[in-house]
């Protein structure tokens with residue numbers, strides 16, 4: 001397998017593979033700044049792993065699975081081409097898949113190459129139940145996300161009219177539809193795209209900035225014919241990138257275990 005993005009999530013995956021916690025064979029690492037990959041690679045004494053700054057280099061290493069842990073831009077730039085080669089992809093920057101043009105291109109390519117896209121639950125829980133509920137129809141999906149104000153891009157906050165210096169308590173900074181939210185906050189709210197794809201319904205999103213918040217909190221309400229589901233996760237932020245929850249990296253590592261290892265599968 002190969003990983004695009006040697007940041008917070010990529011580092012956790014590389015360490016899990018290096019320690020044998022995840023038994024995937026790593027053949028290539030890629031990042032805009034490839035030195036990030038080489039330093040993690042030497043930290044874990046990885047041998048025979050190609051260090052790349054472009055997709056041609058990564059593909060030359062012949063991975064059978066590619067993990068995108070970089071950005072929504074990276075999904076647009078690389079994922080269709082990787083799938084076209086018949087290589088399966090794990091996507092973390094799921095927000096990109098709410099773009100109608102991109103998702104139809106990806107579906108078309110997948111139809112031809114038979115390669116698959118895998119989306120981990122990431123920083124949320126309960127997608128198994130949401131998927132099950134979607135079989136009988138879901139009426140409403142809501143996601144309320146709270147993060148420390150430092151986790152949000154200051155320019156975006158200013159554009160939304162948030163008086164950044166004077167936010168002293170938990171404040172609603174955005175309310176709207178998932179497809180707009182993932183564009184405005186590409187590094188904060190990918191989870192809503194996973195929720196949208198699992199439910200088949202476009203969620204309503206509320207985003208709160210809280211200067212006192214110590215956790216990344218996601219509260220989800222899903223109302224369907226068979227159940228009303230309430231989910232709340234309070235995630236410890238990743239030390240390397242506090243916008244990202246540590247759980248998101250653990251979820252990706254768990255998906256890799258399922259894809260690379262044999263065993264009993266629990267959960268749907």
Ligand SMILES: NC(=O)C1=CN([C@@H]2O[C@H](COP(=O)(O)OP(=O)(O)OC[C@H]3O[C@@H](n4cnc5c(N)ncnc54)[C@H](OP(=O)(O)O)[C@@H]3O)[C@@H](O)[C@H]2O)C=CC1
Pocket residue numbers: 004005006007008009010030031032033036069070071072073074077091092093094121122123124186187188189190191194240241243244245248
């Ligand atoms: N699905 C989910 O539940 C979650 C998804 N995410 C998303 O997962 C992705 C990875 O998260 P995280 O590891 O925290 O992010 P980081 O910013 O810590 O790491 C991403 C790395 O990928 C690099 N990168 C970005 N774009 C490209 C590109 N086009 N080509 C090559 N390298 C690129 C970045 O470089 P540079 O720093 O120079 O931009 C950075 O080194 C993000 O999009 C994040 O929003 C995060 C948390 C939860």
Ligand SMILES: O=C([O-])CC(=O)C(=O)O
Pocket residue numbers: 122123186187188189190191192216235243244245246248
């Ligand atoms: O990690 C999180 O809590 C959520 C996140 O950044 C995302 O979905 O992009």
